[in-house]
Amino acid sequence: MQKLLLLGAEAIAQGAIDGGMSGVYAYPGTPSTEITEYVQQYDLAKERNIHSQWSANEKTAMESGLGMSYAGKRAMVCMKHVGLNVAADAFINSAITGSNGGLLVTVADDPSMHSSQNEQDSRYYGKFAQIPILEPASQQEAYDMAYFGFQLSEKFNIPVMIRFTTRLAHSRAGVERKPLLDQNELVLPSNPTQFVLLPAIARKQYKGLLNSFAGFIEDSEESTFNHYYEGTDKKLGIIACGLAYNYLMENYTETELAHPVLKIGQYPMPRSKVEKLMEECDEVLILEDGYPIIEELLKGYLAKEKVHGRLDGSLPRDGELDPNLIAKALKLASEDEVTEIPQDVKDIIANRPPAMCVGCGHIDAYNALNEALSDYGLGRVFSDIGCYTLGALPPYNAINSCVDMGASITMAKGAADAGLVPAVSVIGDSTFTHSGMTGLIDAVNESSPITVMISDNFTTGMTGGQDSAALGKIEDICKGIGVDPEHIIVFTPLKKNHDQMVEIMKKELAYDGVSVIIPRRQCIQTTKNVALNERIRELNLR
Amino acid sequence: MKTDIILAGVGGQGILSIAATIGMGALANNLHLKQAEVHGMSQRGGAVQSHFRLSSDPIASDLIPRGGCDIVLSVEPMESLRYIDFLKKDGWIITNSTPFVNIPNYPDVDEVIAKIKERKNVIILDADKIAKEIGSPRSSNIVALGAATPFIDIPFESFEEAIKLIFKKKGEKIINANIEALRAGRAVADAR
Ligand SMILES: Cc1ncc(C[n+]2csc(CCOP(=O)(O)OP(=O)(O)O)c2C)c(N)n1
Ligand code: SF4
Numbered sequence: 001m002q003k004l005l006l007l008g009a010e011a012i013a014q015g016a017i018d019g020g021m022s023g024v025y026a027y028p029g030t031p032s033t034e035i036t037e038y039v040q041q042y043d044l045a046k047e048r049n050i051h052s053q054w055s056a057n058e059k060t061a062m063e064s065g066l067g068m069s070y071a072g073k074r075a076m077v078c079m080k081h082v083g084l085n086v087a088a089d090a091f092i093n094s095a096i097t098g099s100n101g102g103l104l105v106t107v108a109d110d111p112s113m114h115s116s117q118n119e120q121d122s123r124y125y126g127k128f129a130q131i132p133i134l135e136p137a138s139q140q141e142a143y144d145m146a147y148f149g150f151q152l153s154e155k156f157n158i159p160v161m162i163r164f165t166t167r168l169a170h171s172r173a174g175v176e177r178k179p180l181l182d183q184n185e186l187v188l189p190s191n192p193t194q195f196v197l198l199p200a201i202a203r204k205q206y207k208g209l210l211n212s213f214a215g216f217i218e219d220s221e222e223s224t225f226n227h228y229y230e231g232t233d234k235k236l237g238i239i240a241c242g243l244a245y246n247y248l249m250e251n252y253t254e255t256e257l258a259h260p261v262l263k264i265g266q267y268p269m270p271r272s273k274v275e276k277l278m279e280e281c282d283e284v285l286i287l288e289d290g291y292p293i294i295e296e297l298l299k300g301y302l303a304k305e306k307v308h309g310r311l312d313g314s315l316p317r318d319g320e321l322d323p324n325l326i327a328k329a330l331k332l333a334s335e336d337e338v339t340e341i342p343q344d345v346k347d348i349i350a351n352r353p354p355a356m357c358v359g360c361g362h363i364d365a366y367n368a369l370n371e372a373l374s375d376y377g378l379g380r381v382f383s384d385i386g387c388y389t390l391g392a393l394p395p396y397n398a399i400n401s402c403v404d405m406g407a408s409i410t411m412a413k414g415a416a417d418a419g420l421v422p423a424v425s426v427i428g429d430s431t432f433t434h435s436g437m438t439g440l441i442d443a444v445n446e447s448s449p450i451t452v453m454i455s456d457n458f459t460t461g462m463t464g465g466q467d468s469a470a471l472g473k474i475e476d477i478c479k480g481i482g483v484d485p486e487h488i489i490v491f492t493p494l495k496k497n498h499d500q501m502v503e504i505m506k507k508e509l510a511y512d513g514v515s516v517i518i519p520r521r522q523c524i525q526t527t528k529n530v531a532l533n534e535r536i537r538e539l540n541l542r
Numbered sequence: 543m544k545t546d547i548i549l550a551g552v553g554g555q556g557i558l559s560i561a562a563t564i565g566m567g568a569l570a571n572n573l574h575l576k577q578a579e580v581h582g583m584s585q586r587g588g589a590v591q592s593h594f595r596l597s598s599d600p601i602a603s604d605l606i607p608r609g610g611c612d613i614v615l616s617v618e619p620m621e622s623l624r625y626i627d628f629l630k631k632d633g634w635i636i637t638n639s640t641p642f643v644n645i646p647n648y649p650d651v652d653e654v655i656a657k658i659k660e661r662k663n664v665i666i667l668d669a670d671k672i673a674k675e676i677g678s679p680r681s682s683n684i685v686a687l688g689a690a691t692p693f694i695d696i697p698f699e700s701f702e703e704a705i706k707l708i709f710k711k712k713g714e715k716i717i718n719a720n721i722e723a724l725r726a727g728r729a730v731a732d733a734r
Contacts, residue, residue, distance in 0.1 A: 170578060170581050174574070243604070246604065247603050250605075251607075253599075322603075324609075327607070344657070348620075350647045350649055354587055354588035464585075
């Protein structure tokens with residue numbers, strides 16, 4: 001069969017479809033977005049009636065996936081690493097309920113923070129939940145792990161995590177498909193109380209999870225994703241997890257790698273293989289494209305000197321790995337090639353940070369907001385995550401925070417409670433329905449003196465223009481939550497409306513209660529999106 | 543055979559079309575390939591790059607090792623310099639000379655070009671101008687690719703076939719414009 005040229009993210013989608021998936025549940029987030037988009041655009045997925053519509057946030061996605069699994073079908077939940085923080089309650093408890101139909105939780109980490117606010121390592125969450133984790137080293141493994149992951153999940157009735165990183169998610173290579181499997185029939189769990197986590201039942205379920213753990217290890221021992229490569233030079237042994245294995249091998253394309261290597265693709269760690277490596281080698285180098293989680297496990301509290309990696313400086317403590325860093329850790333780096341940019345060249349290369357598109361409505365809204373706030377002094381604008389976060393950069397310098405999705409409204413409320421009045425929140429439409437609206441209830445219940453600006457562009461802009469769950473609903477949601485309709489004001493952010501916007505903002509900033517102002521104009525990157533344009537017309541939003 | 547290429551430019555300049563074209567050409571010739579792209583935040587007008595690896599043998603890393611890159615192919619002059627720590631000493635820089643100025647502190651273009659010329663193997667072409675001359679101003683990325691084709695171990699016809707496939711949905715006119723762009727770029731390299 002001809003290989004498909006796929007991004008790592010797409011390979012996971014293809015593997016899951018071929019492996020008999022009935023639904024993918026996700027909220028967009030770089031670098032995980034392409035998994036769901038692939039399913040949405042794939043004819044075979046439509047033919048097979050595979051669910052692929054976006055969820056409002058990662059928690060609702062996780063719970064819907066669990067519901068599909070409850071009903072006996074195979075489901076995959078996808079998110080970026082910080083999305084798992086949002087879904088954590090459902091995720092951790094899904095390990096206690098266990099699954100019925102195969103359940104994959106696919107999480108894309110972002111070491112070096114290419115598009116994120118941190119570089120947390122989702123393997124900690126997998127370990128915390130005490131479930132098996134798969135970590136692909138290549139696009140083919142990404143495919144295979146999604147394909148076989150459902151079977152692993154069904155073998156133990158447990159959700160399985162697939163953890164991968166930006167580099168693999170957004171890198172393309174040839175992938176070979178496996179035979180297309182049927183979807184599961186609808187079958188209820190054989191134990192009717194499996195999903196009822198009342199303490200008495202939860203205690204039993206939890207013991208069951210603990211008892212399964214030996215089985216997880218055994219499965220890891222036999223897994224083809226874990227491999228022990230024998231070596232003759234036992235002064236050093238190497239454990240390479242996921243993508244780090246490729247970076248290691250890149251250094252041995254011309255010479256032979258003589259050290260024993262344990263390649264890890266499935267956790268919990270295959271204990272006997274680890275023991276063998278630790279026993280037969282004088283020292284061990286651990287390569288992980290993330291936090292030093294295995295290194296810490298093996299080094300232990302007493303910091304055994306034999307174990308090297310990110311904790312003892314052999315590798316940098318943070319950031320993404322690459323072939324050069326590993327060459328350095330192995331003392332292979334050769335000096336004959338230039339590997340630094342000469343200073344005189346560095347001096348003329350200007351930084352080119354991302355910026356809001358010319359003509360974006362957020363820009364007009366910020367220009368008005370900056371002017372409206374000039375009477376009050378700086379430091380009172382709490383913002384959120386989206387394209388509008390770029391308003392933190394010059395020339396706008398318009399916002400003072402960006403922490404996690406939804407935090408703008410609640411942080412503004414807390415600051416107002418502390419006496420910072422008025423406090424302003426700036427949030428996007430998609431972020432508002434993701435997790436802004438719950439915070440708005442807190443503010444309404446206490447009539448907090450905050451002004452919430454929901455910059456509505458009809459889409460999830462930052463991640464590439466996915467559907468926004470908020471489309472056409474924002475005013476009704478705010479009214480339903482209890483915001484006084486007189487203080488819900490919509491306007492069009494355009495240069496020609498600048499004075500009008502400033503006036504509205506000044507008035508609402510002076511109001512002693514919750515007001516919601518909604519600059520509303522379509523994201524200019526979506527103007528060719530036919531389906532969206534149709535919806536906008538139907539809903540009369542223009 | 544092995545060719546490692548860094549594609550450089552600014553978000554929205556069509557680097558991914560270049561990558562897709564080389565990718566198709568590589569597949570047609572049964573070569574192994576890995577191509578790491580940048581998606582997300584930086585696509586909003588930020589600096590973007592793609593690591594493109596081609597080989598007759600299986601490829602290990604998705605990232606090109608620093609100091610091991612054969613070609614930096616850039617659709618913008620300053621961006622070509624951003625990755626020269628990856629380039630081998632005798633590696634090639636092939637770059638468009640028209641700057642993409644979306645920042646207030648863009649350096650003096652002549653100085654940038656002078657720095658590029660300090661390297662041993664360089665092709666600098668005004669891909670924007672060439673694309674305009676052939677009546678296809680949006681194909682300057684493919685002009686730049688054309689100038690790099692002599693250094694990539696894929697027959698020239700395969701690039702043309704790849705363009706036909708990639709722009710299939712956009713119709714005959716766009717396909718022909720891009721093929722012409724590819725040939726115009728190639729001609730610059732050949733006339734060297
Ligand atoms: C918990 C979490 N999930 C997903 C993301 C990825 N993400 C960052 S911005 C964004 C979209 C925000 O859309 P919106 O609020 O409508 O603003 P816009 O980008 O359209 O201006 C998403 C999904 C994230 N940072 N955190
Ligand atoms: S993608 Fe849309 S929302 Fe984001 S900066 Fe561009 S126009 Fe604005």
